[in-house]
Amino acid sequence: MRPPTRGNLMRTDDRIELKDVLADWLDYDVAAFRLGVFLGAFPRDQKFSSVKRMFWVDGYPLGDMLVDILDRMAQAGVLLKDEEDSRYKWNPAPVDLS
Numbered sequence: 001m002r003p004p005t006r007g008n009l010m011r012t013d014d015r016i017e018l019k020d021v022l023a024d025w026l027d028y029d030v031a032a033f034r035l036g037v038f039l040g041a042f043p044r045d046q047k048f049s050s051v052k053r054m055f056w057v058d059g060y061p062l063g064d065m066l067v068d069i070l071d072r073m074a075q076a077g078v079l080l081k082d083e084e085d086s087r088y089k090w091n092p093a094p095v096d097l098s
Contacts, residue, residue: 029055032066
């Protein structure tokens with residue numbers, strides 16, 4: 001099996017880590033979708049366009065939950081959050097556990 005690259009992050013590969021999926025700045029909706037795929041909430045072959053509405057409209061519990069997880073990960077220092085543009089990315093600095 002070939003190692004994951006940026007172009008094939010969404011394919012079936014147990015070696016892909018969340019830090020690879022969220023390595024670059026992503027808009028909140030795309031980041032939440034990719035988190036959902038990583039967690040198994042969406043099938044790996046799911047198209048973002050078919051579910052993007054759940055991130056833009058209140059009242060979709062799954063979309064709200066995934067964005068909440070991103071916010072909590074940012075609060076914990078695991079992710080960086082760009083408040084101005086509503087984007088997230090993996091924090092390359094280790095989290096201070098003290």
